[in-house]
Amino acid sequence: MSKNLDINVHHLTRVEGHGNIVINMKEGRLEKAELQIVEAPRYFEALLKGRSFHEAAIITSRICGICALGHQIASLKATEDALGLEVSEQTILLRKLLVNGATLQSNVLHVYFLVAPDLLNAPSVFPLIPTHKNVILRALRMKRLANDIGDIVSGRAVHPITPVPGGFTHIPTAGELKELRRRLIEEGLPDVVETVKTIKSLAGRIPDFVRETEYISLQDKNEYALYDGEIFSSDTGATAVRNYRDITSEFVVAHSTSKHARHARSSYMVGALARWNNNHNQLTEISLNAAEEMGLKPDCYNPYLNNVAQVVECAHCVEDSIAIIDRLLELGLKNEKPNQTPTKYGVGIGSTEVPRGILFHEYEYDRKGNIVFANCIIPTGQNLANIDDDMKKLVPEIIDKPKKDITKQLEMLVRAYDPCISCSVHLLNVKFINDSED
């Protein structure tokens, strides 16, 4: 069968940042299937040069408003690693609480507002307001709860204020945390249960597509890794974070202002589905039940089900937040000052899981505490090659469908990854192959 197909989705909607989907098929031969990243480059690593360690996280938080907290955490960990700053258990617990809040927020936003319209054949969430008012209200309530974790612990959810190298500039009160705990139990848990029901009812509309790939995430002996851990690959097993370059081995392609990454194969996947595949046995019972209910099974190779894994993580984040608050209250909140006295200077690496996958920051500091070198490796950048590979497999499989449907299914594929494009565009010091901006 010979077929010609030309798809060009300019500035894909309902994703964060600017990307185009370009498919080119000539006489049945797929010449091009790529997600072009056309976001204006922002040169963050250059901006960081010469900046003091007080300012690094403030700047990197602006890489991305959606994963601001993740960038901040990775940045703080890199700085603390480089300067030898120890942090307290309270600091770690508060950071984990923030990571849960940010993950919950992002996953709810993505599943309800960006993906659900596809499943319900709507151009956006707005037409769904009159028809699905309760669902929307629930989504807003969950987002508010997640953002309130951010507001209370870090001052505000977008570009958090209080997390600084060595600790926090402000500690929430026990009263505020107790109130959060109450809401997590009284609103959060029931809303998660309802969300699972909603997704279950829509699960039949999620495209059936399978492509096995390498799944990379953090892994922590003690818990489902979101804040910390070693790098784990489904193909090759564990690697220490300091060897992250061996894993990400980035390369540049012409059609993207963001670089691509590959490890054991031509591409790998990071994000909720990778975490699920690698670490599902560390999830709590409620989360595992949720997964079962929605039909998500370990070693899942359907990238569209990344969204279902995100819902499973929502359950985990709510439950885990309750446990963290209990631990914080048990320890008793202390008005600690951040530890900002460097014990050394040099290179530091910080990594953490953000909703879209594993994130690395690496800084080198001079003896004045100013950055001389910076590198940030962002999840969406790592996923780009995988998305292209998915498209290459998917297009021939659905080539008989009308173009409109093919386009939609491709858009849904890209959205399933929840790509964070503005985030993925950071400067890189590598050679380009050809081509220019669109």
Next chain:
Amino acid sequence: MNILTKHEHTPLELYYPEMAEITAVNQFTELEKWFEIKLPDGKELGHQPGQFALFSIFGIGEAAISICSAPTKKGAFDICVRKVGMLTEKMHQLEVGQKIGVRGPFGTGFPVNDFKGKDILIIGGGIGIVPLRSLINHVIAYREDFGRIIILYGAKNPDELLFPDELENWDNDPSIEYHVTVDQGTPEWQGNTGVITTLIPGLDLDLDNTIAAIVGPPIMYKFVLMALKSKRLPEDNIYMSLERRMKCGVGKCGHCQINDSYVCLDGPVYQFSDIKNLPEAI
């Protein structure tokens, strides 16, 4: 001692407006609009010429506007508003029958009783004619109490002249000496052109018996005062009305202060001798 009862005046709820009704509207120019306003139950505002009130539209705010009718007008009063910003723009959209909040009257007006028996020289530049109109209408209403009435009125161009019908009446009234000038004439304009100060040298004044009342933009005061000075009009005979930013109207918010004087209490009408030593006044 109870702090509420030890004052010469009873403490008042100073910030609640009365809701008054717009009973007539007249668009004079593109920027200036005239309104007639009626308080509930036909109550009188009880103002003196030169006083002002604070007008409010909920959701937008308040602005100080001079009352431009004389107290002799009963049952209602007039204001004339220049559209310069947020509130004044909304005021321009008001129609007959709608309500507007009024607080006042506030400030010190012209001491018209002291003016009795004197010649009255009125000098108004631009929108300055608005507060002066209450004085003009007052002296016209009590014509026999006063000597000569001389009105000098200057505007940028003929289109910006306010109160057009009344200007004609003043012009036609043999008991009023009315002179008008525009900075820039039009082909149809037959009258004077030139700034308002050009009208002053030609005046023949009974210096000790003449009261000058001046209102205009800040820049005008300087030149008019110089012109009057060179005519040797005594400083005590000169009155002027000043405009400042104003929030409360009752001497509390501090915005309208000129050195140690509060425009909302001590002004807006000042005797020149009272402010000539205030470096911030003019």
Next chain:
Amino acid sequence: MSTQTAPKTKPQIAFFDFTSCEGCQLNKLNLENHLLEILEHVDIVEFREAMDDKADAYDIAFIEGSISTPSCVERIHDIRRRAKILVALGSCAVTGGINAMKNLQPIEDVRETVYGKDKYLFPTLPAMPVSAIVKVDYEIHGCPMSIPEFLVVFKALVMGKQPIKPDSPVCVECKLRENECLYDRGMVCLGPITLSGCDAICPSFGQFCTGCRGLVPDANKNAMLDILTDHGLSLQEAEKRLLLFNSYKQPDTFK
């Protein structure tokens, strides 16, 4: 609704993003408690981040992000032509924000660091606020834009009145909240010359003001630098701190 303040029809509004982190857009979606109320007053006709629809004309266009490539310039001109009112949203759009930090280094150097010998593949301009290219009617400052300020401007525009522009510094709001000044904790802070409207949120959470909202009109920068150096920063550090979010300079310095 009152006859005196009611809008005649629902304004059609649109959101556009340029070079930015999209945090401001997200912050809008973080209006959870208000989102549905907002939607009662307006029709959102374009919002790429959240919907597929496109429109030809807008009563109010909200612009997020800096202008930093030739294609941005084209696009913003196009939006301006279609929009009755254009509002710049957030630091990137209002002042150039953190993006403009790249302007501090010679642009050729930056591009070379980034793309090496292929630097000419990716056309780039100094990062500019929207107002450097087209007329901006209103500005909502902050990184991210402050939600209370967004609501003030939004309500004013929907009511057809001009929003009041803040012109006092953050210290004013900090004092209204009776915060302990960070200088009294041995820290430094850009609150004294940074435009208010954020309710002094950073100092209230113990963190220094980064100047993200831009400077007050006629800011006395020399006095600010004196303050910073008196409190332990070197002049170079002080200047850098001041430039964190305020690197954009008028175009003639880019010749």
Next chain:
Amino acid sequence: MNKHNLLLQNIPDFVAHLQTYGEVHAPCQKGENSFSFEQVTDPSRVVLDYARTLQSIRKYFLPPTERLLNFSLTDNTFTKVAIENNHRIFLGVHSYDMKAVLKLDFNFSHRTPEINYLKRRENCTFIGVSYEPDDYHFSRSVGITVENTEGFDLFLDRHENGYTVQVLTERGTEITKDFTALGEALEIPEISRQFKNKIKFNYNRLPEVMEQSWNSPVWEEVAQRCVGCGTCNLVCPTCYCFNMVDNVDLKLTDGSRDRHWDGCLLSSFAAVAGGENFREKLASRQRHRIYRKFKYITDKTGDPWCVGCGRCTAYCTAGISIVEIVNRLSDEFEQTHLRKSSAPVGQKIQGVSL
């Protein structure tokens, strides 16, 4: 006048006792190095030994933001706002802050008495406490001693193990009579408290100094260093300027007219529509601030409108000192006017020996 003795260890009990008469508001730790008046729920948080609070108690009578009325846009009407006037006991007020309240009383009752302020002032009891002047206090230079009891119902004067309690009013008697832990007042020699910070001239000469200082170069010099942040206005216990704004809710149906503190140091304070700003220059705004403290009202009442709390100086990030400004002007005055007019030089010194 009765005197008692109150031991340090009995203070929490004393606070608890006061709570039976009304809300107790007292200085508590705020932040790391600061204090602030707060309603006391836990008597152990009360700190009577403090230099100054971030804000004076004016915040209770003229709140930072205050709702003046509620309006409805639907029917273009408004409703009044109830003015709270709970019974409040202010414990641990310094003499200068009390004096500042008395000055605000004047501002809000003079010519057009304002019910909002005065009603809040109505049911208040004030308990003063002595303090040790720090580097910024200069109340003595404006005629207010540490032990000045004007305005207080009770006054607590510190000694080694506690406080001598002076009962000054009937109200003072009422709230102490059932407190059994008060002991007999001790015989303690009066301590003279040293102020390190002083204005050179006696305060009643300052209007005269100001009279001659309108064109002084000092204003421009201060303006060079000042960042115009308005802190000096906003922390001053005798500043009372405010702004009024209408706020509308998101339904666009209701709203409120609110007032909030403003400051004459801020750039648009005297700006009017159309672009005119009557005090456009920072130097002229600084001059206005100082004249408001030492000349304008002082000419009328004889009292300086600064109470020497030192807040504007302590909290100025630029380190601008009001005492320094006044002393610089005084020096200039001395050099250019006193010398020329050969006025008896001794006269100016009265204030200095304090």
